[in-house]
Amino acid sequence: MYFITPPKIAMAMHSRKIWWRIPGEGRKLYLSFDDGPVPEVTLPLLDILRDQxxxxxxxxxxxxxxxxxxxxxxLIEEGHRCGNHTYNHLNGWKTPTETYLGNTERCSRLVPSGLFRPPHGRIRPPQTRALLRQFHIIQWSVLSGDFDPRNSPEKCLKNCLDHLKAGNIFVFHDSLKAASTMLEVVPEFIREARKAGFDFSLIPEMPGVDPKPVNRHAEAG
Ligand SMILES: [Zn+2]
Known part of the structure; x- marks a missing residue:
């Protein structure tokens, strides 16, 4: 069983570095994709994101x-951002903390990032405490439900369009299981969200911190 939007009790477990949505100005939404990269799915998805x-x-x-x-x-060359989702997609509730942290570290060697999302959203307090020294933990605002074969693409699209709210983080999956629904829904979702006046941004490397304006001339000089 899962919730389209996170239960309030989960969101109450907050910290400065655990994010269920991204605060900030403007009508920004955040698209996120978990569990890849898988060439058969991620490559067609990249085509969609490039087109849009x-x-x-x-x-x-x-x-x-x-x-x-x-x-x-x-992914990186095309300007997308990557975060850590452990090396073997471990369920934190079923994994000893030391194993969990080691597996995350193993992923870090390939995916240098300050962003972490626990697989299945399941992580225990000692794991959270340890990882917060190194990461911002990015949870989600809206699960599309693309991984669930009981959801039609229409239902999945509705799950997302029902929760168009600035700062919301949407979860899809670039996995074989979710592919057919996800690849159908994502372009439609992007079009509809834009029609409603929203646009999409990368989850910041340091959520909650306003990036300092960059003086490009000074940089180039
Ligand atoms: Zn996952």
């Missing part, structure tokens, strides 16, 4: 990055 001019954040499974490194490199 949208950048997204990918929470990668280390093992998939290892097996499909050129796809990972392409």
């Amino acid at each position: 001019g949208v950048k997204a954040t990918f929470f990668c499974v280390g093992e998939n990055v290892f097996n499909h490194y050129p796809v990972y490199q392409q």
